[in-house]
Amino acid sequence: MTFRHAAAAITAMLVMSTVAAQTATPAKPATAAPAPAASTAKAGANPATDTATPGMPKAETPTVAANASPAGTAKPGEATAGQGKAAACGACHGIDGNSTDAQYPRLAGQSEQYIAAQLEEFKSGKRVNPIMLGFASSLSEQDMHDIGAYFATQKPLPGVADQALVEQGETLYRQGDTARGIPACMACHGPSGAGNPGAHYPRLTSQHSQYVEARLKAWKASTEPSTDPHTKIMMPIAQKLDDKDIAAVASYIEGLHSNEPTQAAPAGP
Ligand code: HEC
Ligand code: HEC
Incomplete structure (x- = not known):
């Protein structure tokens, strides 16, 4: 069974019962993982970035007070612990967080805080995605931070x-x-x-x-x-x-x- 089938199965189960979906979350869809090395990812020079000028004046600097620090009682994540916990994620996001299929976001280099926060939101249903609900619901807050720490240390292609x-x-x-x-x-x-x-x-x-x-x-x-x-x-x-x-x-x-x-x-x- 491919991970797409697994995902479809999760979705179907969610429709029937969210409780069932939690217990039915496949622990190891990694059997269907695409090539982990993600070596087919596009690479190349991009002139657009050569013009990057840090500190360049911007048209407008929003003054949104968005920096209320994210709550959290979990200890800072541990990348080594997170690596094992992230095995199931590799099927879609790439073992090293460099997904090859563009519908799945790259997680390599993303911050621990943001990854943990998004997982929490999937779990609570604030961010609605049936596939990710299935994967996030079995994770503890500490798991989310460990997994986040692991992907944060990966190099984005x-x-x-x-x-x-x-x-x-x-x-x-x-x-x-x-x-x-x-x-x-x-x-x-x-x-x-x-x-x-x-x-x-x-x-x-x-x-x-x-x-x-x-x-x-x-x-x-x-x-x-x-x-x-x-x-x-x-x-x-x-x-x-x-x-x-x-x-x-x-x-x-x-x-x-x-x-x-x-x-x-x-x-x-
Ligand atoms: C005032 C600050 C601010 C500005 C300006 C801003 N963003 Fe964002 N952006 C955010 C925040 C905060 C989030 C996280 C949203 C969430 O968690 O729901 C975000 C999330 C995103 C994401 C989702 C990333 C992911 O991994 O899912 C994308 C894409 C994005 N922004 C693109 C843009 C683009 C394009 C612009 C300019 C047109 C822009 N942002 C301007 C604050 C900003
Ligand atoms: C069957 C495929 C699949 C698997 C396996 C999977 N995900 Fe996802 N993931 C997705 C999809 C699809 C999205 C985009 C959801 C959306 O559009 O809101 C996503 C989004 C995310 C995001 C949000 C990224 C961003 O930039 O906002 C995080 C974080 C994430 N997944 C982490 C994980 C973790 C951790 C695991 C393993 C425990 C995992 N995923 C397993 C398909 C998958």
């Missing part, structure tokens, strides 16, 4: 931007569009996309554009205002982007390389 979209994407990312009230993405996600773990701004560097697009479009399409303080930040931003903006900025993000020291670089590359 560079992605490549679509040259036809780079210019528009770069302008949005680095300057936003004041006339339309769109803030510069880099104001929060950093000039090289490294994010800011303390403020719960995720790392975006070299994330699959297909996933970034899907995430932005989901926020854009959402009609219910979110109560989550972090989602509350991204939702109105996504709603100001049109489909072309989304495609452009997503492609630019995939091509971003974290090749310069950034303000709030997390542990790891």
Whole structure:
């Protein structure tokens, strides 16, 4: 059985009963794992990133007070403990967090805090995804931190931007569009996309554009205002982007390389 089947099975069970789904969560879908080395991932120089200028003035610096430190009673995660606990995740996200299938987000290099927080949200149902509900529901808070610490230490493989979209994407990312009230993405996600773990701004560097697009479009399409303080930040931003903006900025993000020291670089590359 492939992990897709496993995922479909989870989804089906969820429909029948969430309780059943918890106990039916396959512990080891890793048997269907794609090649772990992710060696087919695109690599290459991306001129877009050569123009990265840390500290460059931005069109607008949002002053959202989003940095209420994420609560949590778990001890800081341990990457070595997390490696074993992350075995089941590799089927989709790649053993080293560099997923080869672009519908699954890359976790390599993502911050422990953000990964743990998202897992908590999947588990509580605040972030709705039937597949991830199945995988998160069996994890303790400590597991989430250990797994987060493991992926945070993995090296993200560079992605490549679509040259036809780079210019528009770069302008949005680095300057936003004041006339339309769109803030510069880099104001929060950093000039090289490294994010800011303390403020719960995720790392975006070299994330699959297909996933970034899907995430932005989901926020854009959402009609219910979110109560989550972090989602509350991204939702109105996504709603100001049109489909072309989304495609452009997503492609630019995939091509971003974290090749310069950034303000709030997390542990790891
Ligand atoms: C069957 C495939 C599959 C498996 C196995 C899987 N995931 Fe996921 N994961 C997904 C999908 C699909 C998404 C995107 C969900 C969405 O669009 O909201 C996701 C999203 C995530 C995210 C959010 C990333 C971000 O950038 O916001 C995290 C964190 C995550 N998964 C961690 C894990 C962990 C940890 C495991 C193992 C315990 C795991 N996943 C196993 C499919 C999978
Ligand atoms: C004011 C700060 C801020 C700005 C400006 C901002 N973001 Fe975000 N972004 C966030 C926060 C906070 C989250 C986490 C949201 C959550 O947890 O629901 C996030 C999440 C994301 C994600 C999801 C990443 C993942 O791994 O799932 C994407 C994609 C994203 N932002 C893209 C953008 C783009 C593109 C722009 C510019 C058009 C932008 N952001 C501007 C704060 C910001």
